[in-house]
Amino acid sequence: MIVKMFNLEREHEDIKKDLLRIFEDVLSGGEFIQGKEVRALEESFASYIGVKYAIGVGNGTDAIRIGGLALDLKAGDKFVTTPNTYVASAMALSMQGLVPLFCDIELETYNMDPEKLEDLLKRERDIKLCIPVHLYGHPCRMDEIMGICKTYGVKVMEDACQAHGALYKDRKVGGFGDVAAFSFYPTKNLGCYGDGGIVVTDSEEAYRKAIMLRNYGQTDKHVHAIEGFNSRLDEVQAAFLRHKLEYLDQWNEKRRHIAWFYRKELEDTPLVLPAEAPWAHHVYHVYVVRSKKRDDLRQYLSDNGVSTLIHYPTPIHLQGAYGSLGFRKGSFVNAEQAAGEIISLPMYPTLKQDEILHVCGCIREFYGL
Ligand SMILES: Cc1ncc(COP(=O)(O)O)c(C=O)c1O
Numbered sequence: 001m002i003v004k005m006f007n008l009e010r011e012h013e014d015i016k017k018d019l020l021r022i023f024e025d026v027l028s029g030g031e032f033i034q035g036k037e038v039r040a041l042e043e044s045f046a047s048y049i050g051v052k053y054a055i056g057v058g059n060g061t062d063a064i065r066i067g068g069l070a071l072d073l074k075a076g077d078k079f080v081t082t083p084n085t086y087v088a089s090a091m092a093l094s095m096q097g098l099v100p101l102f103c104d105i106e107l108e109t110y111n112m113d114p115e116k117l118e119d120l121l122k123r124e125r126d127i128k129l130c131i132p133v134h135l136y137g138h139p140c141r142m143d144e145i146m147g148i149c150k151t152y153g154v155k156v157m158e159d160a161c162q163a164h165g166a167l168y169k170d171r172k173v174g175g176f177g178d179v180a181a182f183s184f185y186p187t188k189n190l191g192c193y194g195d196g197g198i199v200v201t202d203s204e205e206a207y208r209k210a211i212m213l214r215n216y217g218q219t220d221k222h223v224h225a226i227e228g229f230n231s232r233l234d235e236v237q238a239a240f241l242r243h244k245l246e247y248l249d250q251w252n253e254k255r256r257h258i259a260w261f262y263r264k265e266l267e268d269t270p271l272v273l274p275a276e277a278p279w280a281h282h283v284y285h286v287y288v289v290r291s292k293k294r295d296d297l298r299q300y301l302s303d304n305g306v307s308t309l310i311h312y313p314t315p316i317h318l319q320g321a322y323g324s325l326g327f328r329k330g331s332f333v334n335a336e337q338a339a340g341e342i343i344s345l346p347m348y349p350t351l352k353q354d355e356i357l358h359v360c361g362c363i364r365e366f367y368g369l
Pocket of ligand 1: 059089133162184196197
């Protein structure tokens, strides 16, 4: 049996008729960029997250870049994120000349460790922004992070690119920081059919600035108050996304059910299974387990038709792009340990029971169980 890591073809089968109708509607509407569909998605997404404003942009990386600049961050300013996230969490702003610093994670959730954040903010008094990443769909400890950042006068931008619909103590992630960034990359819990992203915020000031930044700093036709970029969301993607948003909670519940099933089948194996903190509602963007024999296990699964991935094999502080920052092996021990042991098993709402049983059966065989 072949079990793919993602299976977008299968996801689309269920909603294909709707998508084709939506495509025809947009086509005959004759408006393709930043029109009524984008405005409608912004309204629906802001209300889904529970914030006042949402700004559709070109992708998740731009959502982070525009979110940071909308908070008045500028070249030379320091920001902190975790080293074990997708490189965009740091690169979106380092490419703008901002300076990334890193804070190690807690191994239970793979997210920013608030104690280590506080140690860093005590030492480095000129950090302007903190970017907690709700990695894999598990929320960060937002009460602690918000409290510490408030004490040290640091702004917060949530990187919620992997956590559409995740809850921290009954509130959606994305509604805690000064701004938050989401990606609509096709494999995300809410994904479109190309690139897309969105910034959300309760701040009218950040909203106004983000609106300008995504469109050449424009306030009116041919009036450019600040410098900006072209990072706009397509009408057709917005229309697809608005339709898919209606299914998001239901799809997240399916992911949670699959996670429950994996746990049931794998609980007695030597694998470290993903934790869900008592205050968290995990949305399992990916299902990440840990094994001391990760590479052998991965090969065994591959030999038996099961695709897996590693999110992520090299922590950002050890990437060549950041060599000049002076970090080395041992700088962030938890992130480095995770990078050597994690493996992401297939996870998507349409994963079938016999496929999960096949994956788990192979893992049990691997361990001789
Ligand atoms: C945590 C995280 N941050 C940022 C991004 C960047 O999003 P995009 O690929 O839409 O630019 C991604 C997605 O790839 C991500 O997973």
